[in-house]
Amino acid sequence: MDPFERVPLGRTGVTVTRLGMGLAPIGGLYSAVGDDCAMAAIDTAWQHGVRFFDTAPLYGSGLSERRSGAALGKRDRAAFTLSTKVGRRLAPGTENQAGIWAEPGKSVPVWDFSTAGVRESHRESLERLGLDRVDVLHLHDPDDHYTAAVTEALPTLVELRREGTIGAVSAGMNQSAMLTEFARTGHFDCFLLAGRYSLLDQSGLADLLPECHRRGISVIVGGVYNSGVLADPRPGASYDYRPAPPEVxxxxxxxxxxxxxxxxxxxxxxxxxxxxxxxVAAVLVGMRSPEEAADAAAMAQVPIPGGLWRDLVSAWLLDPEVPVA
Structure with a gap:
């Protein structure tokens, strides 16, 4: 499977490379990155063939959007696919977001899934990006805002798609149950599922993935390393943004x-x-440096024998229902 092949999202005309770049790290996630390193990371991913990039206002309170816009704005706009998110608007403030963003700015995220809030968040994202459009717009973590997400935010995204302002309607979450409910509305083109279809957690296999397969909805999988433990499974590694338990x-x-x-x-x-x-159409891997971008591209191209997947299932390390070669 070519990780740089472009495949469609659902039944839209939007295409993504199977390997995408998650842009939370260049917003200063956990440690400072700096403008030069952020630009170099995106440039390296591009040089290796990545053409799908995912950001959000939350990431560094707009820092990721500004940096990614600066790096991608010099490219042919038709050559790449960009997604961002709505549901958190940025308001004036300086308090750090739970200590995870190392380069705090002068704004903080505020929940807002209202019609006006979604449109304004979309407009503000375009300003920070310096671009005239985004291709995919996700509802971002609406776990505690289901009613507003369904009655206000979702119809607004559908309107934006009809207006041609965005190409695909999506939602991004760390759970599969609510995304499955969203799938049944018939209004979504794709979903971003983080951490729930990985080597350590196949819970998305129980509901979301079969529902999307039946409906022709594409799934983008994030969190493939489950916060780091699958990149380097040593004591002290992170799992789902917390210290990994010994059994994990x-x-x-x-x-x-x-x-x-x-x-x-x-x-x-x-x-x-x-x-x-x-x-599954694509996976997103967070990359904060040229080295991480080059490594992700290399890992995406390693030949994997079908016997490995079968052995993982036989050892009860993978759900027996996973599709394996």
């Missing part, structure tokens, strides 16, 4: 040992695993 580290290490038998890095298996499901 042990499971990841068992997977790494099986991968070693096939000469496959665990990172390569973790990155490529979601693409085996027919509903």
């Amino acid at each position: 580290i042990a499971r990841a290490q068992a997977m790494a040992r099986l991968c070693d038998r096939y000469g496959v890095p665990l990172r390569a298996a973790a990155l490529q695993f979601p693409l085996g499901h027919p509903a």
